[in-house]
Amino acid sequence: MYHSIRRSLLALLLTLPFAAASAASPIFDAHLHYRPAEAAHFGISDVARTLAANQVRSAIVMAPEDDLIRRLKAGSDTRIVPFLEVSQRLGKKMDWMHVEDLGDRVARMLDESNVKWRGLGEFHILADDRFAPGFEQLLDLAVARDLTIMIHGDPAVIDHAYATHPEVRILWAHAGSYAYPPLVQDYLERHPRMNMDLSMRNPRINPGGQIDDAWFELFLAHPDRFMIGVDTFTRTRWEQYTRLKDETRAWLEQLPEDVARAIAFENGERLFPAP
Template sequence: MAAVVLIAAPGHRAAAEDPIEIFDAHLHYNWEPKPFYQLDEVLALFKKHRITGVLATSRPNTGTHALMDAKAEGLQVVPFIRPYRVRADIGSWFNDPVIFDLVQDEFKRGYYRGIGEFHLSGKAADTEMVKKTVDFAVTNNLYLHAHADDEAVEILMRHNPRAKVIWAHAGFSLAGDRVAAMLAKYPKLWGELSYRSGIVDGSGKLTPEWRTLFERYPDRFLLGSDTWVPERWASYDEIMAGYRGWLAQLPPAVAKQIAHGNARGLFAEK
């Protein structure tokens, strides 16, 4: 018996030291004007950081097509339709019928699970094109990935109460009690945490406000890198280390839900 324990113990210690797996639920592999990393470099980066899933978007959607075609072992790619061809579309897509045509054409590929990330501020969400996009998503059981303030999120939900919204950046610096109120009001709203301020203090310690939020709503948060510019790819190591730093301060079950469990549940393989 003693011999068995001695042999088994090192392996158990190694497993315990493995970094928690992360589902990157806000990833852009943009091809405008060209990718920062080649596809094999991107896949190697995911493997290095134990990224086992990605919510993939790109501008244009070429980068997402490439990630889907790669079929990398051990990596779940969840493709979303980006309603942008070039960066300038950020400020006009919500009034542009051509963009809605783009969304419908991309959807014909048969593998998309959502629409976004798209940008909306306040009453810019209250347009015919946005409502058509929300209704299209609901009809086809798609998620919406919205970079939006709380007013715009409210409007999205008013367009169609059955909408399922991933809230990019979870309101950025919005007060935690307002985030909690939004989660309580909308059961089909999930907060994605890239660029989210207030989670940790200057020493990297989880703040009491956000510890309470995570423990109250452990099933409503996702992690993301938001690799929208080359600098975010270059700091991927730092981004993931930052997440793991505060995840380690949570109860293990809560940490696993936020790190990958919630995304796995939302995007279960069809």
């Protein structure tokens, strides 16, 4: 009965002007990767054209080297928020936290760089690795340098990070490893300095083209804690960018305009303001 009433109300909201987010509204993409392997086949001009065509005004771009960020900034009208991606540069995707003297090595990368990095990541980490010295060192570094750390990890990882470093700023990739609205809500309330990106979650949020009730209520309850993203971890994801962004816009358009605008770009630009 409740869901039937909710869906009827949603259908009514979608006929009202305040509930329709413009398809041309700007975007802050909170989850882009750009690595040499992708750059060799999807160049700077391709990235710039793709972002401009999708009204991406600002974007977090995770890259392993200065040159890619400098070239993106010079060749694109999109404001680039650079995150230093080091896990696969220093180790492997899932064992970076065991690299000896990880914190010192990343600190040297930051010191020797000509880029003003705004964050670190994305870091994949399972619950069993949350006590690894390398993870502790990166949390120390993030706090000391006022950097956001993007974590792709289990809930226990987030709890441990805030138990030891309550002041750290975390961007939890994909709304966590287990993106179920009750769990997401619990963690938003536990950790007020944590925000979430919603990349890879369109099928859960908008099954069958109608926004899920629980996600709808969650976005209304916490409109200031979410950002959207495409997660361009392969060349194919770059090539499919417009379709994937359109899938995101499809559920943003079902939210009240102020909530859609906050999630689409205002939260990102507030959390990562232009210098």
